[in-house]
Amino acid sequence: VASIDPYGGTEVPERVFGIIGYPLRFTLSPIIHNTAFREAGLDWVYAVFRVPPGEAPKAVEAMKVLKLGGLSVTIPHKEAVFSSVDSLTPVAAATRAVNTLSWSEDASLVVGDNTDVAGFVRGLETSLGISAEGRNVVVLGSGGAARAVVWAVAQQGALSVTVAGRTPSRAVALVESITDALQGKPHSPRLRAIGTEGPRLKEACLESDLLINATPVGSDGTSIPVPREAIHGGLYVYDLVYSPMRTPLVEIAASSGAGAAGGLEMLIFQGALQFEQWSGGDAPIDAMRRAALAELATGLQNRSGTADKSGLK
Ligand code: NAP
Numbered sequence: 062v063a064s065i066d067p068y069g070g071t072e073v074p075e076r077v078f079g080i081i082g083y084p085l086r087f088t089l090s091p092i093i094h095n096t097a098f099r100e101a102g103l104d105w106v107y108a109v110f111r112v113p114p115g116e117a118p119k120a121v122e123a124m125k126v127l128k129l130g131g132l133s134v135t136i137p138h139k140e141a142v143f144s145s146v147d148s149l150t151p152v153a154a155a156t157r158a159v160n161t162l163s164w165s166e167d168a169s170l171v172v173g174d175n176t177d178v179a180g181f182v183r184g185l186e187t188s189l190g191i192s193a194e195g196r197n198v199v200v201l202g203s204g205g206a207a208r209a210v211v212w213a214v215a216q217q218g219a220l221s222v223t224v225a226g227r228t229p230s231r232a233v234a235l236v237e238s239i240t241d242a243l244q245g246k247p248h249s250p251r252l253r254a255i256g257t258e259g260p261r262l263k264e265a266c267l268e269s270d271l272l273i274n275a276t277p278v279g280s281d282g283t284s285i286p287v288p289r290e291a292i293h294g295g296l297y298v299y300d301l302v303y304s305p306m307r308t309p310l311v312e313i314a315a316s317s318g319a320g321a322a323g324g325l326e327m328l329i330f331q332g333a334l335q336f337e338q339w340s341g342g343d344a345p346i347d348a349m350r351r352a353a354l355a356e357l358a359t360g361l362q363n364r365s366g367t368a369d370k371s372g373l374k
Contacts, residue, residue: 074106077127078339081112081120081142082135087304089353090133093332096352100345101336105130117141121171124162131339132162133332136277139175139205146173155242156212158205160331163338174338177209180331181301182217187330188322189297191271194218196297198250199265201257201286202275203231206301210275211239214250221251223265227276229256257286266291272314274300279308286310294318303328304357329353 080090094107110132112120117138124132134142139158143149146159147170153159159173185191193214200210203226211222226232232254243249255261266272266287278286279302287310292298298314301324307315314321333344 075104076130077106077108078130079108079110080133080135081110081138083111083113083137085109085111089356090332092352092356093349097336097345097349100348101340101342118145121145124171133335134160142173146171148172150174152178156208157238158208161335161338175209176331176334177206178213179334180327181210181213183330184324184327185299187326189299189320191297192217193271195220196271197221197269198271199223199225199269200273200275201225203235207275208235210273211235215239215243218248219250224254225257225262227257263288263291267293270295271297274310277302279310280304283309285313289313292317292319300324301327306357
C-alpha cells in the first residue's frame with residue numbers, strides 16, 4: 062500500500078479504490094479521483110490494477126475479498142464485468158456494459174453501473190451545446206463505450222442511429238441488444254449496423270448531423286476513423302478520445318466548419334458521477350478538471366510516442 066499512498070510514509074488510507082483494465086499503460090483516472098478525494102478531505106486512495114483479458118470476474122471477487130471501496134472499469138472489461146456483478150443499475154442492464162462498481166446500501170452486494178451514459182450526455186452538452194434529439198447519428202465502434210453512447214442518444218430522442226463497426230458482427234450484436242432494451246419505449250430511433258469498409262460509412266456520415274467516435278482511433282495523433290470526404294460542415298463531431306485533446310478527426314471537422322470536440326468533459330463527468338456514488342457528496346468538478354488538464358499538458362505529453370495509448374481511459 063505504501064507505493065500507492067499519496068501522502069508518503071507508511072500511512073494506510075481508510076479506503077482503497079481503483080481502476081481495472083488492460084493494458085492500462087496510461088490513465089487519467091487516478092489523478093482525477095485522488096484529486097477529488099483530497100479536495101473532499103477524504104483519507105482515500107485510488108490505484109491502478111492491470112487485470113488481463115478474461116480475469117474480470119476474479120477482479121470482482123477481489124473487490125469483495127480486499128473490501129475495496131469501488132472500482133472503475135475500462136477496456137477490455139466493461140462487457141465481461143456485466144456478467145460478474147451481483148446486481149445492475151437499470152442503465153447498466155440496458156447497455157450490458159459496466160464502468161463502475163460500488164456496494165449496495167447494506168454493503169452486501171457489488172453493484173454494476175454505467176456512468177459513461179450520463180457522462181457522455183453532459184460532455185456533448187458542455188462541449189458542443191447540443192443533444193442528440195431529432196438528429197441522425199453515426200456511432201463509430203461497437204465496444205463498451207459505443208454501447209453507452211448508442212443508449213444515450215436513443216434516450217435523448219435521436220431519429221436514427223447507425224453503428225459502424227470494424228467487426229460487423231459486434232455492431233450487429235450491439236444494435237440487437239439496444240433494440241431489445243428499447244422495447245416498449247416511445248419514440249425509439251431507427252437503429253442499424255454497418256461495417257467500416259466500403260462506401261456505406263461515408264454515405265451514412267453524409268446523411269447524418271452527429272458523428273461520434275467511440276473507437277481509440279486518433280489517440281496516436283495521426284489516424285482518422287472515417288474517410289476525409291465523409292466529414293462535412295453540417296456535422297457535429299464528438300470524439301471520445303481525449304488525448305490528444307484535439308484529435309485529427311476533431312481538427313479536420315473544425316476546419317470543415319463542423320462543430321467538434323474531444324472527450325475530456327465526458328471523462329470528467331463520468332468520473333464525477335463515480336465519486337458521487339462512492340462518497341455520497343458533490344464532486345469537486347473544477348479541481349478534477351484542472352488536475353486532468355495539468356496532467357494532459359505535462360505527464361501524458363511527455364510520454365507521447367513511447368508506447369501505445371490505446372488503453373486510455
Ligand atoms: P473497447 O470496448 O475495446 O471497444 C473499442 C471499439 O473500437 C471496438 O468496437 C473496436 O473494434 C474498435 N476499434 C479499435 N481499434 C480500431 C481500429 N484501429 N479501427 C477501427 N475500429 C477500431 O473500448 P471502449 O471502452 O469502447 O473505448 C473506446 C474508446 O473510447 C477508447 O479510446 C476509450 O479511451 C474512449 N473512452 C473515452 C471515454 C471518455 O470519458 N472520454 C469513456 C469511455 C471510453 P472491434 O469491435 O473490431 O474490436
